[in-house]
Amino acid sequence: MGKKVTSIELPRHARAAIDALERSGFEAWCVGGFVRDALMGRNGGDIDIATSAPWQEAKLAFEAAGFRVHETGTKHGTITAIIGEEPIEATTYRVDGPYTDGRHPDSVTFVQSIAADLDRRDFTMNAIAYHPVRGLLDPHDGRADIDAGIIRAVGNPERRFSEDALRIMRACRFASQLGFSIEDDTMRGMEYCTPLLASVAKERITKELQGFVCGSAIHDALMACNRILAFFMPEITAMQGFDQKTPYHQYDVLEHTAYVMQNTPPYPLVRWAALFHDMGKPQAFFTDDEGVGHFYGHAKLSIELAKPVLKELAFPPSFSSDVLLLVRYHDDVIEPTPKAVKRMLRRLDGRIDLFRAMCDLKRGDSLAQAPKCRKRVAVADELDRILDQIIEAQEAFSLRDLAIGGTDLIELGVAQGPEIGQLLDRALEAVIDERVENDRDHLLAFVRKQWR
Numbered sequence: 001m002g003k004k005v006t007s008i009e010l011p012r013h014a015r016a017a018i019d020a021l022e023r024s025g026f027e028a029w030c031v032g033g034f035v036r037d038a039l040m041g042r043n044g045g046d047i048d049i050a051t052s053a054p055w056q057e058a059k060l061a062f063e064a065a066g067f068r069v070h071e072t073g074t075k076h077g078t079i080t081a082i083i084g085e086e087p088i089e090a091t092t093y094r095v096d097g098p099y100t101d102g103r104h105p106d107s108v109t110f111v112q113s114i115a116a117d118l119d120r121r122d123f124t125m126n127a128i129a130y131h132p133v134r135g136l137l138d139p140h141d142g143r144a145d146i147d148a149g150i151i152r153a154v155g156n157p158e159r160r161f162s163e164d165a166l167r168i169m170r171a172c173r174f175a176s177q178l179g180f181s182i183e184d185d186t187m188r189g190m191e192y193c194t195p196l197l198a199s200v201a202k203e204r205i206t207k208e209l210q211g212f213v214c215g216s217a218i219h220d221a222l223m224a225c226n227r228i229l230a231f232f233m234p235e236i237t238a239m240q241g242f243d244q245k246t247p248y249h250q251y252d253v254l255e256h257t258a259y260v261m262q263n264t265p266p267y268p269l270v271r272w273a274a275l276f277h278d279m280g281k282p283q284a285f286f287t288d289d290e291g292v293g294h295f296y297g298h299a300k301l302s303i304e305l306a307k308p309v310l311k312e313l314a315f316p317p318s319f320s321s322d323v324l325l326l327v328r329y330h331d332d333v334i335e336p337t338p339k340a341v342k343r344m345l346r347r348l349d350g351r352i353d354l355f356r357a358m359c360d361l362k363r364g365d366s367l368a369q370a371p372k373c374r375k376r377v378a379v380a381d382e383l384d385r386i387l388d389q390i391i392e393a394q395e396a397f398s399l400r401d402l403a404i405g406g407t408d409l410i411e412l413g414v415a416q417g418p419e420i421g422q423l424l425d426r427a428l429e430a431v432i433d434e435r436v437e438n439d440r441d442h443l444l445a446f447v448r449k450q451w452r
Contacts, residue, residue, distance in 0.1 A: 008039070036126055049089065055071075093114055094108045176221035179216065203314060216266065232313070277327050330358070336386060
């Protein structure tokens with residue numbers, strides 16, 4: 001975990017919030033993710049304050065100090081103060097009533113004890129309070145769990161996850177982002193309560209999954225949390241332990257996938273494509289007479305398995321389409337030549353960003369295969385370099401790069417309709433293959449021969 005942090009430097013606006021509340025006779029502590037991150041030596045994000053002040057009194061205290069206040073969640077005792085330009089949430093100490101919907105408490109009871117407030121929180125690492133004078137308050141030994149890299153539920157895990165099933169996905173995300181392991185009883189509680197995720201809004205789950213797939217420790221997190229993810233994509237179960245029986249692979253399909261994700265840059269497009277790219281392998285698998293495994297057509301099967309998952313998670317259609325394109329072409333051999341690069345760019349509708357992502361995926365795929373396959377990383381690097389040359393030379397690789405367009409063909413006498421697109425496609429193919437120059441006169445002459 002690196003050097004142990006022994007004190008926390010609160011930002012000026014956090015000190016100002018605590019001072020304003022305490023000048024009015026109330027108690028206030030900094031709580032939540034900021035404290036956790038500070039103890040890890042990480043830059044903290046938003047500041048959350050827990051206070052003994054009822055929200056109405058907290059509002060008066062902040063306004064007396066000259067801060068703007070918004071009533072953002074008064075039902076649960078929360079207001080937001082704007083100090084300078086910085087927002088700070090302040091919430092009255094509370095304990096939660098039953099969670100009938102598995103997401104929000106039916107009622108809250110406001111209390112005067114910070115310890116009782118910490119008892120209701122999700123994980124020990126998030127159940128630590130800090131005061132600039134009184135120091136740390138850590139009734140659940142969250143600091144020890146942070147130092148040990150452990151995610152542990154506060155109290156009874158099944159109760160915590162039954163209260164709010166989204167906490168299951170938060171644990172998975174924290175494991176991926178922080179590189180922490182999930183304590184055994186906590187994991188058992190997560191798995192037992194996984195069906196409760198059906199009642200959680202999809203956009204909340206998708207947000208947690210985005211953080212999960214883009215985490216810096218995604219390999220270990222996916223291997224640990226695969227039974228949770230199987231709730232959304234059951235094919236993961238078939239991937240685990242599936243021996244590929246090929247000299248090109250040293251891991252089963254799931255662990256290969258986990259290593260591909262680990263070895264790709266942490267942005268959503270390539271990480272989701274990496275997660276799905278080999279999902280169809282168990283269905284496509286067969287062995288030849290020598291017992292060697294093959295997976296012909298697995299990319300197409302992977303696409304069919306990925307489609308409903310992307311739809312269920314309510315991703316934008318454009319994002320889903322991009323992910324599926326990468327899955328479709330991830331296994332295609334692209335020779336490191338300008339012609340081959342431009343042909344692939346054409347298939348990708350001229351999308352440079354998709355080609356870059358394809359190279360990232362191919363690098364990650366190669367690094368996750370048998371050692372002898374890792375030389376393919378150099379091929380992906382060369383593809384990137386050739387793309388740079390193509391862009392610099394302003395060479396044509398999409399219809400919009402052609403020196404002619406539909407209007408030119410109509411002026412030539414071609415009737416409006418699908419034939420225009422077909423002729424332009426042939427012209428682009430000829431330019432990419434270097435049979436015709438990307439010049440208006442040359443291209444029109446080429447089209448005349450194709451058309452007549």
